[in-house]
Amino acid sequence: MTDLRTNFAGIELRNPVLLASGTCGYGDELAPFLDLSRLGGIVTKTITPEPRAGNAPPRIVETAAGMLNSIGLQNPGLKGFIDDKWPYLAALDTKIIVNIAAPTAALHAEMAARLDDVEGIAGIEVNISSPNMKDGGMLFGCSPTASHGVIAAVRAATRRPVIAKLTPNVTDIAAIARAVVDGGADGIAMINTLLGMAVDWRTRKPILGNITGGLSGPAIKPVALALLWKVHQAVDVPIMGLGGITSAEDALEFLVTGATAVQVGTATFVEPGGAADIVAGIESHCAAAGMARIGELVGTLGV
Amino acid sequence: MTDLRTNFAGIELRNPVLLASGTCGYGDELAPFLDLSRLGGIVTKTITPEPRAGNAPPRIVETAAGMLNSIGLQNPGLKGFIDDKWPYLAALDTKIIVNIAAPTAALHAEMAARLDDVEGIAGIEVNISSPNMKDGGMLFGCSPTASHGVIAAVRAATRRPVIAKLTPNVTDIAAIARAVVDGGADGIAMINTLLGMAVDWRTRKPILGNITGGLSGPAIKPVALALLWKVHQAVDVPIMGLGGITSAEDALEFLVTGATAVQVGTATFVEPGGAADIVAGIESHCAAAGMARIGELVGTLGV
Amino acid sequence: MNEPSPTATDVQVRVVATTEVAEAFFQTRLEVPDTTIRPGQFIQLRPRSEQSIYPFLRIPLSVAAVDVQQQTIDVLYEQVGPKTTALRHLAAGDEVGFLGPLGNHFPTPEPGAVPVLVGGGIGVPPLIYFGTSLRVHGYEPILLVGARSANKHLPDRLLAPAAADVRRASDDGTLGHAGFVTGLLHSALDEPLPSPVVYTCGPHGMMAAVARLCAERDVPCFASLEEYMACGFGVCVGCVVERANKESLPSPYGHYARVCIDGPIFDARQIVW
Amino acid sequence: MNEPSPTATDVQVRVVATTEVAEAFFQTRLEVPDTTIRPGQFIQLRPRSEQSIYPFLRIPLSVAAVDVQQQTIDVLYEQVGPKTTALRHLAAGDEVGFLGPLGNHFPTPEPGAVPVLVGGGIGVPPLIYFGTSLRVHGYEPILLVGARSANKHLPDRLLAPAAADVRRASDDGTLGHAGFVTGLLHSALDEPLPSPVVYTCGPHGMMAAVARLCAERDVPCFASLEEYMACGFGVCVGCVVERANKESLPSPYGHYARVCIDGPIFDARQIVW
Numbered sequence A, B: 001m002t003d004l005r006t007n008f009a010g011i012e013l014r015n016p017v018l019l020a021s022g023t024c025g026y027g028d029e030l031a032p033f034l035d036l037s038r039l040g041g042i043v044t045k046t047i048t049p050e051p052r053a054g055n056a057p058p059r060i061v062e063t064a065a066g067m068l069n070s071i072g073l074q075n076p077g078l079k080g081f082i083d084d085k086w087p088y089l090a091a092l093d094t095k096i097i098v099n100i101a102a103p104t105a106a107l108h109a110e111m112a113a114r115l116d117d118v119e120g121i122a123g124i125e126v127n128i129s130s131p132n133m134k135d136g137g138m139l140f141g142c143s144p145t146a147s148h149g150v151i152a153a154v155r156a157a158t159r160r161p162v163i164a165k166l167t168p169n170v171t172d173i174a175a176i177a178r179a180v181v182d183g184g185a186d187g188i189a190m191i192n193t194l195l196g197m198a199v200d201w202r203t204r205k206p207i208l209g210n211i212t213g214g215l216s217g218p219a220i221k222p223v224a225l226a227l228l229w230k231v232h233q234a235v236d237v238p239i240m241g242l243g244g245i246t247s248a249e250d251a252l253e254f255l256v257t258g259a260t261a262v263q264v265g266t267a268t269f270v271e272p273g274g275a276a277d278i279v280a281g282i283e284s285h286c287a288a289a290g291m292a293r294i295g296e297l298v299g300t301l302g303v
Numbered sequence C, D: 001m002n003e004p005s006p007t008a009t010d011v012q013v014r015v016v017a018t019t020e021v022a023e024a025f026f027q028t029r030l031e032v033p034d035t036t037i038r039p040g041q042f043i044q045l046r047p048r049s050e051q052s053i054y055p056f057l058r059i060p061l062s063v064a065a066v067d068v069q070q071q072t073i074d075v076l077y078e079q080v081g082p083k084t085t086a087l088r089h090l091a092a093g094d095e096v097g098f099l100g101p102l103g104n105h106f107p108t109p110e111p112g113a114v115p116v117l118v119g120g121g122i123g124v125p126p127l128i129y130f131g132t133s134l135r136v137h138g139y140e141p142i143l144l145v146g147a148r149s150a151n152k153h154l155p156d157r158l159l160a161p162a163a164a165d166v167r168r169a170s171d172d173g174t175l176g177h178a179g180f181v182t183g184l185l186h187s188a189l190d191e192p193l194p195s196p197v198v199y200t201c202g203p204h205g206m207m208a209a210v211a212r213l214c215a216e217r218d219v220p221c222f223a224s225l226e227e228y229m230a231c232g233f234g235v236c237v238g239c240v241v242e243r244a245n246k247e248s249l250p251s252p253y254g255h256y257a258r259v260c261i262d263g264p265i266f267d268a269r270q271i272v273w
């Protein structure tokens, strides 16, 4: 038996496996297929200050070993979340991290402050990286200064652990990571989706209504690992690794490379109960390898 | 019958299908499997001023719908290329584009000038984007200023068309594209590989000797199309599109999205004769669609 | 129509057999643990081994027939890409991942009404199961079927259980009415049918035309929509359709409905075509 | 040993049959248009349909047996991941992409020499074909085979054609010598063999130990290397091994040799272990 308990930036997790933002909604649709209490936690679909309609369809298309999405952050808004979604989440026996995005640093801070009044939230993940959030023009997550600004504002507005979620679509992700840590981030989650596009040459049209979208799934795992490795070397805060994880072995690769915990995203669409199997697989692999605590594995990559 | 002839930045191509740098060597190993005269052209494996040994193995690993490589530009150097490789290439009935990389702008220019004395080269592709070229520290292709500098130097040193090959690993590829066009690039080739990594969690070691490598193959096609679309809107020079092309349909998607020609890379490893099949497939699809010239398709994406 | 939908489960099931029933159109019979599936519901299959991650996403398919005795269901599908190719190549006895039943179901018409089922191409399968079930409940549905040409039409033996009155159209005139299936609907609605109710599934353009025609004639119309799906159970919000009457919604959050869980069947007047 | 290697071709071939010959170890027989393949050469198979792109790269496998009459070849492989899984699941009659033969071949020993073949795990297959061919040419090879345990050992009937003298070792002592195959080699080289020549294929550590032992005893040693391969025909420069005596090379360009085309068989003294 390996002890899988993990402390992530002050959040006590039953095990290091969470569900990624936007791939588990607000928990309810998954419950028939997955016992959420078997997971370390779940990260809610991004909420924004006001409700959003999201992008015009089609919003989804499969690509080689992955998929593109352009959901466009359809969500009920902060108030709708608290009124309609939180009661269900609050009753779950797992840690709930709330993922937020807003058009300005100040609005991020306002959201975080308002959520501070809601009992039971384990942490705030700040989505400075969604290719579907266009309100702010260029993404915050593409500029160290803007990233720093958003995270500092949220940090000042909440008593909860703040996790910055980074985009891979940048030249120097280590610089962004240093900026958010400097701004007070207690942890980092990475990666969000890669910018991607699919085209139907016969109709001569993009397949997604939004033209481009975010690429996720096994196809991006090598990119996620390379960027995780860069960021692990650049900063000292704990990192949640994600991008293409579909198996326990995948998860273990992220842990070895420097992630303290992992998030399962797109894989849940294909195997709704898969995250629990990943927990079980991690436990049996680590037990077979004679590890007492999962932490013994984290960041042990020898190069 | 659709006329597939394509003028790319002054280079008259039999058809818009070329082989990508580093995936066709200097032509000879492929000849048993592929009649190179059926292609628009081939782009040589990158040559550098001096011979290079390349990186320590392992250099290759398969990933989901793709592969990582860390060849590290093993090549015979400029003189070795001209003496040992060029005679074979010169005799081929297809356009030969020579791909170069060097640690400084001045050395790029020197190489281009020396190649100007070699009769028969159709164009120069400047690899400012290989994740395996570390001599210059940060890649030229990651900075608009550095990219501009290299291309301007090469442009001044050669009478041949100059094609800048861009990396996808940047925040704003349109800015890099504008910089190289400003520096005098006659065309753009994109994309080079994405930064990636693979890990063996049991041995707790990276799989590649070089730790990270370049991701190529079908997995990256959505990224290549999205970036092509961005660059197509940003500049007016012709673009060679590449990244994950394995079929005629893939090639047509790049043409529709804004590529004047395409390059086939990793696919050649799996189907050594595949590029010729892609030419045939493009021809039959376009003929069936009643197109007189392939150019009618280029950049026709309706959004 | 207001019984709750059966609960979906995620199981491995076995292939009984696959047969080609029209050109590039296949029927696969699956042995399932539970046949409690309502007409109009669909399933998500994963036609690959545990070791493989390709094809990556599952394939949504309507249920075309249910055999409660044999504990089997049939899916009918056109081979169009990697997932349908993988499914078609499974051998008898092979396992396939089965998630379902998913989505809502066709609403039962008022007693005495005449259900007019209008299907095109890969939209025909759910109407077969629906028609079969309607007849069990004493209705006499009319089935209008369109396809590109004769060789793309499903054979009589597959359509017969769904309706005594089957009428066909083909775009190229090689079978039945020459032209679109909407031509057949036009004629059918001209007949003196007692309170017709239209149910349609097929290409978007076809269903839009059907919906328009029904609106003109003031005939109720229910459409079974298709959208690219990732999850199929409501969590990704990827498979959406725009709602009509957005003004009446409490927030823009509701502008789009999910085809997989809020549908796939919608009252044709409640969505933007 | 100096005849040129046969020319490689890229063709589709058919699976005759696949059988499990040891635990998770499979033998697949392929019907090939041309059996001109030299011992030590390998092939690149693509066990998937044209429509599918997964598994993406081909799988390099040594040729373990050739039947000139039946026009078939055998490959022997352990199921370790997606590609070997896909290959193993092909049915009789299925097509598989075949690129080959590739690489160089084992050098024939001087007349009268005793070939000592040292194989471990998935390295045994090429030695079977080589041993069989050596016996046809009048040599009497000794075959030393190592595996993790008895159930991973290939059966006698597969090894018998390669040598009259087969000696086995297993790491866990469940069959033959308890320990590594290098223990067997130690003993064999202690025997008064007339000019022994060692040929080895197996895990890197095993071959390195074999090479070391041979260097100590001044016995010639040829090793068939394995590296991750993309192309298999020399164009990607991915499958390299570091050369010894780099000082003697004209430029650093030659520091690394390609296993697929400059090998897979190297004189053990010419590479860095």
Ligand SMILES: Cc1cc2nc3c(=O)[nH]c(=O)nc-3n(C[C@H](O)[C@H](O)[C@H](O)COP(=O)(O)OP(=O)(O)OC[C@H]3O[C@@H](n4cnc5c(N)ncnc54)[C@H](O)[C@@H]3O)c2cc1C
Pocket (backbone or CB within 6 Å): A062, C042, C055, C059, C060, C061, C062, C063, C075, C076, C077, C078, C079, C080, C081, C082, C083, C084, C085, C122, C123, C125, C126, C225, C226, C227, C228, C229, C264
């Ligand atoms: C609720 C639902 C029920 C369905 N029922 C059936 C059925 O009973 N029989 C049947 O043959 N098909 C049905 N489909 C469509 C079927 O799911 C697709 O044809 C299939 O996923 C294609 O997968 P592929 O990998 O073979 O081809 P792909 O390569 O994925 O696609 C081939 C072509 O089909 C188009 N396509 C793929 N998926 C969709 C989609 N979801 N919506 C619209 N266009 C798509 C693509 O644009 C492409 O042109 C249904 C779809 C949904 C959403």
Ligand SMILES: Cc1cc2nc3c(=O)[nH]c(=O)nc-3n(C[C@H](O)[C@H](O)[C@H](O)COP(=O)(O)OP(=O)(O)OC[C@H]3O[C@@H](n4cnc5c(N)ncnc54)[C@H](O)[C@@H]3O)c2cc1C
Pocket (backbone or CB within 6 Å): B062, D042, D055, D059, D060, D061, D062, D063, D075, D076, D077, D078, D079, D080, D081, D082, D083, D084, D085, D122, D123, D125, D126, D225, D226, D227, D228, D229, D264
């Ligand atoms: C010239 C040559 C000849 C070969 N002959 C045989 C043979 O006759 N029988 C046989 O069983 N295998 C042979 N192999 C190895 C075989 O190619 C691999 O086992 C196979 O590619 C694994 O593919 P996979 O998708 O099933 O597993 P993967 O998931 O790709 O790999 C499974 C495991 O094998 C390792 N591995 C994969 N490929 C290689 C490689 N090329 N070198 C070293 N380790 C690797 C991986 O690190 C991983 O741990 C040969 C390899 C080469 C290069």
Ligand SMILES: Cc1cc2nc3c(=O)[nH]c(=O)nc-3n(C[C@H](O)[C@H](O)[C@H](O)COP(=O)(O)O)c2cc1C
Pocket (backbone or CB within 6 Å): A020, A021, A022, A023, A045, A046, A069, A071, A073, A099, A127, A130, A165, A191, A192, A193, A215, A216, A217, A218, A220, A242, A243, A244, A245, A263, A264, A265, A266, A267, C236, C238
């Ligand atoms: C359909 C979909 C919706 C997503 N929505 C969000 C979101 O609302 N907020 C967010 O931070 N990330 C979102 N993501 C990104 C994922 O959380 C994750 O970062 C990414 O998909 C990579 O992980 P994966 O490959 O495991 O899916 C979404 C991803 C998908 C596929």
Ligand SMILES: Cc1cc2nc3c(=O)[nH]c(=O)nc-3n(C[C@H](O)[C@H](O)[C@H](O)COP(=O)(O)O)c2cc1C
Pocket (backbone or CB within 6 Å): B020, B021, B022, B023, B045, B046, B069, B071, B073, B099, B127, B130, B165, B191, B192, B193, B214, B215, B216, B217, B218, B220, B242, B243, B244, B245, B263, B264, B265, B266, B267, D236, D238
């Ligand atoms: C093994 C390998 C070697 C490569 N070497 C080079 C190189 O020397 N110079 C270069 O500009 N690009 C090189 N590339 C990048 C390719 O030319 C191409 O940009 C990239 O692989 C994306 O295309 P693809 O997905 O079709 O392979 C190499 C790619 C691979 C896979």
Ligand code: FES
Pocket (backbone or CB within 6 Å): C228, C229, C230, C231, C232, C233, C234, C235, C236, C237, C238, C239, C258, C259, C260, C261
């Ligand atoms: S397919 Fe995911 S919500 Fe409908």
Ligand code: FES
Pocket (backbone or CB within 6 Å): D228, D229, D230, D231, D232, D233, D234, D235, D236, D237, D238, D239, D258, D259, D260, D261
């Ligand atoms: S595998 Fe490509 S050079 Fe050897």
